[in-house]
Amino acid sequence: MRGTGSRIARRFEALKAEGRAGFVTFITAGDPNAETSAAILKGLPAAGADIIELGMPFTDPMADGPAIQHASQRALAAGQTMDRTLAMVRDFRKADGDTPIVLMGYYNPIYIRGAERFSRQAAEAGVDGLIVVDLPPEEDAELRGPAAAVGIDLVRLTAPTSDEKRLPVLAAGASGFIYHVSVAGVTGAKSAAEGSVAADVARIRRFSGLPVAVGFGIRTPDQAASVARVADAAVVGSAIVERIAAAVKGGESPPPDMLARSVLGFVSELAAGVRGARTVPA
Template sequence: MTTRIDTRFAELKAEGRAAFVTFVMAGDPDPATSLEIVKALPKAGADIIEIGMPFTDPMADGPSIQAAGLRALQAGMTLKKTLQLVRDFRSSDNKTPIVLMGYYNPIYIYGVDKFLPDAKAAGVDGLIIVDLPPEEDAELCLPAMKAGLNFIRLATPTTDDKRLPAVLANTSGFVYYVSITGITGSASADSSAVSAAVARIKRHTKLPVCVGFGIRTPEAAHDIAQHANGAVVGTALVDALKASLDADGKATARTVGAVADLAAALAQGVHEAKQAAE
């Protein structure tokens, strides 16, 4: 079974370029504006879109993404409405892969048996659940794969060669390499360290490796895209969104454009990078 993620990476490989992967929070700053932003991202050059599922206790997220989740929750965003957002996006875009990223708790409360078919029907292609280790694969990972969704795992600088096979065992779609230790948005990625890490992961898997955390500028995105199969940008886009809001934290006429314009500049950085030979 081939997902939209698999198809997109096959296309990119044929083109000899890396993926530009964007992250935005579902429902930030409100559900309607959030949908407009997600719709604008493919036109701006996003190859894959990660959509955050707002959660009250996002322990791996830095202040920017935590604040985005809070804005979304205050605007009434729920997991059900997040799936509706994907459904609405799919009415005009059936190609761009969508990955839901977040924590297990909201899915657990929704009910795994209900969530997986609902997510698949809405047009979700993959899941990144940051607080479910491989030891818990029976909980969500294996049922997700059965339902036809990619389950994308995070590898970090502290994931050693002994641990890596466990992390990769049931991973599909791509591997998300977290380039820095710590929370999102807290430091900058070092391209030479990333290059070595990507090479190490590739010794264990044929899956594409995308790198995220610490990429904020087109130059940084360009550097990473030369060493990895994809560059993931989240915090910088969320910060651009926040900077466009009014004094009450509400969307303005500039909000969608602020995110799309930065995404376009970052996409150009990624797409101009030549892929290192596999």
């Protein structure tokens, strides 16, 4: 690690200094295959991603809508493993020492590897944070401890159902940033109204001083801009993953560079939306 604090903390400090919100992108590791996925990952920072969420594919992604379900299936069918996902990060880190990488997924593939062993390997590969969708605060101590020991943030999620009673539970022990799920639903579903996102973010800020990233249902540069006006970062996942799905429809995957260019072009449009959203910090 360079400088002080984690890559995630430094990135949010830099964004604050720039007076803009961050742009967080999600792709599933190994989708549609290892080579293409690595090419997309490498190009994300230049396309405007400030933080990268990298999905760990799982057979039973019960919080995800069809787009990310299919991405998981494509990756697993192409032979993606946890070792390969970690190798992707290690490879990415050779050229990029600054862009935070947050692994996102479900607990079983981590649990089966062992929380300590997984955390150690992830830290060695250059992972900065973890988002584990099915690990609420009541159950996350067994991963939070080992992750913290190697400098990895276990990012807590909040939801529209997180009320004043629930938020203190979520804020206690949170680190890195808060990931706010802006709609009650699965990834890639309906979009939240701007007003409700603003109110949710304001409520979260009463209980946590951490940056708040907002995700779920953000599909266009305009929607990303709208979220960027009220939150510290906007997350886009399904809409990016759908570009990959469309390109491989029919079975044949285009050459990795060609597919990566097309996906990264869309990422640039989204990034422009976020960067143009405001000129002063929220």
